Amino acid sequence: MSRDEATIRAEILDRVRELHEVRTAGRTFTPGEDYVSYAGRVHDDREVVAAVDATLDFWLTLGPHGEAFQDRLAEILGVRWTRLVNSGSSANLVALSALTSPKVDGRLRRGDEVITVAGGFPTTVAPIVQNGLVPVFLDNDPLTGNVRVERLEDALSPRTRAVMMAHTLGNPFDLDAVTAFCRDHDLFLVEDNCDALGSRWKGRLTGSFGDLSTQSFYPPHHLTMGEGGSVNIVKSGRLKVAVESFRDWGRDCWCASGKDDTCGKRFRWRLGELPEGYDHKYIYSHLGYNLKPLDIQAAIGRVQLDKLGDFTAARIANYEAFAAAIAPFAEVVQPMQATPGAQPSWFGFMMLVDPTAPFTRNELAQHLEQHKVATRMLFGGNLVRQPAFTQLARDAAEDGRGEAFRVVGDLTGADRLMHDAVFLGTYPGIDDARRGWIVDVLTTFLRERTGIAG
Numbered sequence: 001m002s003r004d005e006a007t008i009r010a011e012i013l014d015r016v017r018e019l020h021e022v023r024t025a026g027r028t029f030t031p032g033e034d035y036v037s038y039a040g041r042v043h044d045d046r047e048v049v050a051a052v053d054a055t056l057d058f059w060l061t062l063g064p065h066g067e068a069f070q071d072r073l074a075e076i077l078g079v080r081w082t083r084l085v086n087s088g089s090s091a092n093l094v095a096l097s098a099l100t101s102p103k104v105d106g107r108l109r110r111g112d113e114v115i116t117v118a119g120g121f122p123t124t125v126a127p128i129v130q131n132g133l134v135p136v137f138l139d140n141d142p143l144t145g146n147v148r149v150e151r152l153e154d155a156l157s158p159r160t161r162a163v164m165m166a167h168t169l170g171n172p173f174d175l176d177a178v179t180a181f182c183r184d185h186d187l188f189l190v191e192d193n194c195d196a197l198g199s200r201w202k203g204r205l206t207g208s209f210g211d212l213s214t215q216s217f218y219p220p221h222h223l224t225m226g227e228g229g230s231v232n233i234v235k236s237g238r239l240k241v242a243v244e245s246f247r248d249w250g251r252d253c254w255c256a257s258g259k260d261d262t263c264g265k266r267f268r269w270r271l272g273e274l275p276e277g278y279d280h281k282y283i284y285s286h287l288g289y290n291l292k293p294l295d296i297q298a299a300i301g302r303v304q305l306d307k308l309g310d311f312t313a314a315r316i317a318n319y320e321a322f323a324a325a326i327a328p329f330a331e332v333v334q335p336m337q338a339t340p341g342a343q344p345s346w347f348g349f350m351m352l353v354d355p356t357a358p359f360t361r362n363e364l365a366q367h368l369e370q371h372k373v374a375t376r377m378l379f380g381g382n383l384v385r386q387p388a389f390t391q392l393a394r395d396a397a398e399d400g401r402g403e404a405f406r407v408v409g410d411l412t413g414a415d416r417l418m419h420d421a422v423f424l425g426t427y428p429g430i431d432d433a434r435r436g437w438i439v440d441v442l443t444t445f446l447r448e449r450t451g452i453a454g
């Protein structure tokens with residue numbers, strides 16, 4: 001960089017810091033007037049500077065910041081590789097698609113079954129259907145939000161090939177039981193770790209137990225780059241090649257953006273029925289996508305990664321404060337419980353309203369919202385009751401294609417979560433003042449409705 005360029009850049013970045021200070025100076029919180037969101041981006045001037053600095057580089061497509069982010073996240077998680085994509089949903093799509101690659105031993109074929117859980121987020125399950133596979137739904141335990149592991153064996157069929165499910169709201173599912181089940185029956189495991197970055201199972205970070213795992217970096221998640229996600233490849237080199245290919249148009253070539261001939265034989269391959277020496281850059285071994293984010297996003301993510309430890313601590317502290325606040329009301333409302341063995345980095349603080357409570361979940365949610373405290377339901381609730389899935393079942397029946405998905409046992413836990421659960425935010429933007437307000441609003445309602453002095 002010439003001296004002039006360096007000087008100008010430094011001046012611009014100084015002005016960016018100044019602007020950030022001006023924009024954020026004097027921000028206060030007025031309880032009852034200012035809305036307390038359940039989640040959102042938490043950052044300081046460093047993320048803004050990183051974004052502007054990367055924009056001034058104008059590399060744009062995934063490049064040096066992307067590589068640095070991927071290496072660092074893989075190192076933190078203790079997996080061999082991480083590959084950035086443009087969302088958590090894309091990460092799930094790429095991860096599951098990778099399992100269908102002819103380059104992967106024991107790949108999934110059309111009609112094969114993937115065990116999942118009924119209550120949760122739709123794009124954990126959508127890629128199963130999008131790949132011509134059959135989701136097999138198990139029930140959730142309503143208190144942990146996770147799969148009822150005692151039913152795993154009931155879900156098996158000769159076509160079962162994989163398990164894919166999320167650590168619900170950051171609460172790890174029973175990884176001892178699930179990994180043992182996958183090992184015993186030779187199944188792939190994809191952990192949807194989108195809501196659980198920083199969560200641990202017996203001390204080890206989730207996202208490192210399956211064959212693949214996924215992250216979301218959308219603002220409500222544990223760290224953000226605006227839009228974004230990643231697929232984490234725990235150890236298989238073949239899965240890494242398949243993940244990269246599905247993300248990058250389905251190509252066989254693995255050159256990084258702006259590079260040529262990494263393989264050293266760009267014009268010497270013979271694949272498919274293409275003429276020998278057809279340019280490897282344009283050889284496609286999969287029906288892929290293009291799901292890459294920008295390098296600018298990765299630059300923001302690199303700063304956020306340094307804050308992961310503090311963010312995790314804040315999420316845990318907020319969960320604990322809310323759990324303590326509602327403890328006197330345990331007869332009517334229970335907090336989501338960590339799966340025994342789990343140390344969650346909570347995505348939210350879920351409360352389950354007891355059927356005998358003198359109020360409904362919706363009344364509780366409305367009270368909180370009226371007092372400017374954001375609430376959320378457990379995403380799609382029982383997914384099999386969503387229009388997308390009821391339509392899928394109808395279409396399959398009408399077309400005589402058999403079942404679009406299987407349901408194993410009852411789904412009373414997932415239904416319960418859909419009817420009786422609501423969650424509050426735990427994100428680091430909930431500081432002392434906001435936490436105090438939430439506790440006030442919540443406990444006032446519970447005291448008034450139950451007569452219990454909490």
Ligand SMILES: Cc1ncc(COP(=O)(O)O)c(C=O)c1O
Binds near residue numbers: 092124194216228379
């Ligand atoms: C468990 C789970 N998986 C996947 C996603 C999708 O992530 P994204 O919004 O980045 O597509 C979400 C979104 O919140 C989620 O909660």
